Amino acid sequence: MVLVEKEGNVDIVHFLNDRINALNVGTIKKAVIPLLEQQNNKIIIDLEGINYIDSTGFAMFLQLLRTAKINYCVFKLCSMSQPIQILFSTLQLQTTFELYPDRDTCLKSF
Numbered sequence: 001m002v003l004v005e006k007e008g009n010v011d012i013v014h015f016l017n018d019r020i021n022a023l024n025v026g027t028i029k030k031a032v033i034p035l036l037e038q039q040n041n042k043i044i045i046d047l048e049g050i051n052y053i054d055s056t057g058f059a060m061f062l063q064l065l066r067t068a069k070i071n072y073c074v075f076k077l078c079s080m081s082q083p084i085q086i087l088f089s090t091l092q093l094q095t096t097f098e099l100y101p102d103r104d105t106c107l108k109s110f
Contacts, residue, residue, distance in 0.1 A: 002031040010110060011035050012103065014046040020057035029060060036067040036075065043068070044106050048079035053087060065097065074098075078106035 001024060005012050013032055020028065035043050045064075061077075068075035078100040080088065088094050100106035 001027050010042045012044045018049055019052045021054040022056040025056050025060045036073050037071055039071050041073045043075050045077045046079050046103055076106050078103050
């Protein structure tokens with residue numbers, strides 16, 4: 001469900017399903033929070049293929065961002081589909097997170 005790969009000194013998280021919801025946020029948090037608890041770590045959440053995020057998923061992203069800030073980590077999101085971009089804009093989260101159109105652009109931003 002959650003894959004973590006390393007490219008240089010950046011951890012990249014991506015998903016094997018198309019939804020982030022109450023059924024899978026626990027699994028996602030178990031994979032991502034340990035990465036964010038390592039001080040000064042750099043993490044990209046690649047949302048390619050994600051077509052649906054429920055309120056539990058958005059709450060998880062906010063929790064991940066708080067954990068990142070506490071540990072001086074850099075946390076970025078990339079590869080959002082159009083529907084997910086609209087949801088982030090509707091919730092006015094596009095200024096809260098660092099968002100990038102694709103993984104390569106996101107990696108280069110470090």
